[in-house]
Amino acid sequence: MHILVTGGAGYIGSHTVKDLVKARHQVTVLDNLSKGWRAAVTKARLIEGEITNQRLLCELLQTVKINAVIHFAASSLVGESMQCPADYYANNVTGSLILLEAMREAGIPYLVFSSTAAVYGEPVEIPISEDHPAIPTNPYGATKLALEEALPWYYQAYGLRYISLRYFNAAGADPDGELGEVHEPETHLIPLVLKTALGQTPEIKIFGRDYPTPDGTCVRDYIHVTDLAQAHILALEALAGGANPSIYNLGNGNGYSVLEVVQATEKVVGKPLPKTFSRRRVGDPAVLVASAEKIKRELHWRPCYSDLHTIIETAWRWHQKNPLGYPKIGIYPGS
Numbered sequence: 001m002h003i004l005v006t007g008g009a010g011y012i013g014s015h016t017v018k019d020l021v022k023a024r025h026q027v028t029v030l031d032n033l034s035k036g037w038r039a040a041v042t043k044a045r046l047i048e049g050e051i052t053n054q055r056l057l058c059e060l061l062q063t064v065k066i067n068a069v070i071h072f073a074a075s076s077l078v079g080e081s082m083q084c085p086a087d088y089y090a091n092n093v094t095g096s097l098i099l100l101e102a103m104r105e106a107g108i109p110y111l112v113f114s115s116t117a118a119v120y121g122e123p124v125e126i127p128i129s130e131d132h133p134a135i136p137t138n139p140y141g142a143t144k145l146a147l148e149e150a151l152p153w154y155y156q157a158y159g160l161r162y163i164s165l166r167y168f169n170a171a172g173a174d175p176d177g178e179l180g181e182v183h184e185p186e187t188h189l190i191p192l193v194l195k196t197a198l199g200q201t202p203e204i205k206i207f208g209r210d211y212p213t214p215d216g217t218c219v220r221d222y223i224h225v226t227d228l229a230q231a232h233i234l235a236l237e238a239l240a241g242g243a244n245p246s247i248y249n250l251g252n253g254n255g256y257s258v259l260e261v262v263q264a265t266e267k268v269v270g271k272p273l274p275k276t277f278s279r280r281r282v283g284d285p286a287v288l289v290a291s292a293e294k295i296k297r298e299l300h301w302r303p304c305y306s307d308l309h310t311i312i313e314t315a316w317r318w319h320q321k322n323p324l325g326y327p328k329i330g331i332y333p334g335s
């Protein structure tokens, strides 16, 4: 198939593009490079542009025969979304609706949508399955849920088949060492711990030690980015094989506390790391752990890299080799 991947220069997008190409799909990436990296797209055509640019989308979809879209392009930071909800509604809702419209005009039948555990809000039950109540507590989760709620109507009226994937904590790096996790600014736990290991930040700040968890720090479900990438390919193939629209969690079902992540990292890097405890970060639930039984059962998804050691070890290899992140390479708009 020829797949349009929006946000394919970003962290999860670039890993997915790599595996799509490996699986012999043809890929075109559309990314505005606000958060993504030109150097992360080496095996596909990259078009620099906005998903809100209706003309660009329509021209692209008229000139290239696209069979399916994987839609990653979005704003995705919980804290930022609380400060700038308007940006989140513009990018994640308006932008996505423009993309759906262009797909409808071009008659593209399949969509894999990048969603998030943030749609659930404060958990009432752990592990969280797909039928857990979805009551987001921030605009990021709310905007992703808004799109998810539109999709069944698009299916009913226009026949758009979709699979929505709700990621828990994406982590780790390409096992081949070509791709990794680079955000500017960095807010995610594992890359921040590795920056401390590299001496780029003086210490790890652990947000909160008074949560109702065994060691008092937050528990999260870390899932390797290559396992996430594989799930997108399975979703795509399922849609092409006639699967009904569906929503799946992606996590590994094991929770690790912030302290456990730090300790596992100390083992991987072979030295103790300086850490301090600070106040809770606003909006952090104590525990977020997925049940991913549905995608294992229905799409036969089998995570291969998601034990904590492998996650940290692959991320550490990337960070050591690329301490400054991706190289900044020339700008060729529309290339």
Ligand code: UFG
Binding pocket: 076, 077, 078, 116, 117, 118, 167, 168, 169, 170, 187, 188, 189, 190, 192, 204, 205, 206, 207, 208, 218, 219, 220, 258, 281, 284, 288
């Ligand atoms: N943490 C620290 N110190 C830091 C950074 C993070 O203690 O310097 C803690 C956080 O408080 C949290 C855990 O580490 O308990 C993980 O934090 P991240 O920022 O790495 O990830 P989040 O759990 O906040 O969010 C991630 C994605 C969201 C997604 C969510 C769903 O970034 O997009 O998982 O579970 F919505």
